Amino acid sequence: MTTEVRSRIVGTGSYKGEGVLTNHDLEQMLDTTDDWITERTGIKERRVVSKKIVTSDMAAHALGQALDMAGLEPNDLDMIICGTVTPDRPLPATAAYVQKKLGASNHCASFDVAAACAGFIYGMSIADVFIRTQKAKRVGVIGVELLSRVLDYTDRNTCVLFGDGAGAAVLVADESDRGILSTHTYTDGSLTELLIIPAGGSVMPTTPNTAAERLHYVRMEGREVFRYAVRYLSEAARTALKANNMTNDDVSLVVAHQANIRILDGVAKRVDIPLDRFVLNIERFGNTSSASIPLALDEAVRGNLVKSDDILLMIALGGGISWGSALIKW
Ligand code: ACO
8 A cells, every 4th residue: 555645844944134114214205195105005114125135145144044944955955946926036936046046066957937926835735746756855835025125115005015935844745744734826817917027028018118107117006906805815725624624613723925915804794714723913014025924824833833733724816826834734
């Protein structure tokens, strides 16, 4: 009889950066108020890293911490998957720089996944398939964003929402009944224009005009994204539980993408899981896109909020529109 192999998270890590940009700081830069931002989003401050730092620095730091917790070396990894939409460069993959910065010399496959705020869930889902099919034994999955470099700090509709950060997890093959129970990933390509960076790709290559017209910054239809977020995240939560013959009562902790406290509140009500079972750090970090779940997870793990055998529900949605879930027995 063959034993089923699962992917189990054995280490987590993060990079938070030191520069703090508060709502009061933003009040000095834009026509906005602390009250508006706090009431509409739940965000009080976010991190902005210094000019010297690049995406792969943050990612390598987070994965290094996760490896330390796991008691593993960089060369033990068979694969590095980096969820990001703010890479070091268009070419090569940020994951290749992470491999180099960690000093891994074993040629492990290293690549990026662009699924915006769902990037970490997509990364875990890919890692899980490689581990379950025994093509990899140990995979580093990262969610990292340096959003402050693609935000227009004259646009109050977007810049108040986002922050910089990185989080990572080390997944290993495990034959116990613990680990990732399921992942589900989705994209609705009819909604591509709701959240975009217009220029810098093949549609609109970089020119002096694209820079002058501020087309290299994030643009978003916030109200529409909000509507889809509540709906699709709730559906994803229900599907994950149903696929595992579980109900809302089985969930110990929800580690959801930290986009807006009102989105999380809406999801909590729809899936009937009280908000006090959600890990919440949006107040301090804002929306860090693909970094938000692994950052929240790392805080929960290091804060001893996660216990053996707990059921963790992860849900995320972002540009694409792409979204997904992971259900984990810790
Ligand atoms: N300060 C003050 N006023 C503002 C600000 C600001 N920072 N931003 C917008 N406003 C104004 C608008 O201009 C508008 O004014 P008007 O009525 O005179 O036109 C008014 O506030 C209301 O704007 P709405 O867009 O209706 O405000 P809403 O309550 O929808 O909140 C928000 C906007 C916070 C962006 C919300 O729609 C949201 O969170 N959407 C989800 C977006 C998101 O999280 N995206 C991240 C990526 S995807 C994801 O992570 C899920």
